[in-house]
Amino acid sequence: EDQVTQSPEALRLQEGESSSLNCSYTVSGLRGLFWYRQDPGKGPEFLFTLYSAGEEKEKERLKATLTKKESFLHITAPKPEDSATYLCAVQARSNYQLIWGAGTKLIIKP
Amino acid sequence: DSGVTQTPKHLITATGQRVTLRCSPRSGDLSVYWYQQSLDQGLQFLIQYYNGEERAKGNILERFSAQQFPDLHSELNLSSLELGDSALYFCASSARSGANVLTFGAGSRLTVL
Secondary structure, X not given: OOEXXXXXXXXXXXXXXXXXXXXXXXXXXXXXXXXXXXOOOOXXXXXXXXXXXXXXXXXXXXXXXXXXXXXXXXXXXXXXHHOEEEEEEEEEOOOOOEEEOOOEXXXXXX | OOOOEEEOOEEEEOOOOOEEEEEEOOOOOOEEEEEEEEOOOEEEEEEEEEOOEEEEEOOOOOXXXXXXXXXXXXXXXXXXXXXXXXXXXXXXXXXXXXXXXXXXXOOEEEEEO
């Protein structure tokens, strides 16, 4: 069964303290892996798409990487405005519907 | 503003009632997706429409139904509501059917008492 697991469920960091969020997946043929950001009271907002192992994408303080079994979202020197829930989703070759993880709630304290 | 409009933002109703949630996709997008998000289950795909036709079904209950109209707006109908139906309901849109980059609305928060 295709599934996505994100860890940790919640992460509290001090401003400037770098860390990583994990997204592990099992899927029968990966078409793509996606990271979204969700702020309280809002819908998810697209961040990155990764298609193959070894691929990396960067945006400001965020960098997403992909291996054959997992993806990491690295956050470098985070700021309070980076606080949000980060969602990971995968798309299988056999079924284009996205399969979502439960998310990691990131809290950056000033 | 993402360009996807959902109404109402909040809705409180009683068990056994029926409600309708409305979604207008981003201009130019033909595909509409409905998702349910509850605290313990994350985002659950319900159903997808493309240019007026049902394209895919997820874990949608028989008490729930949806449609997409000729002007591309969509409605999600929830009937015989139960306490467990309390959740955030999101609509998302994309330009084509097999897209993986979705634009989400702000959601409709349903509370069933």
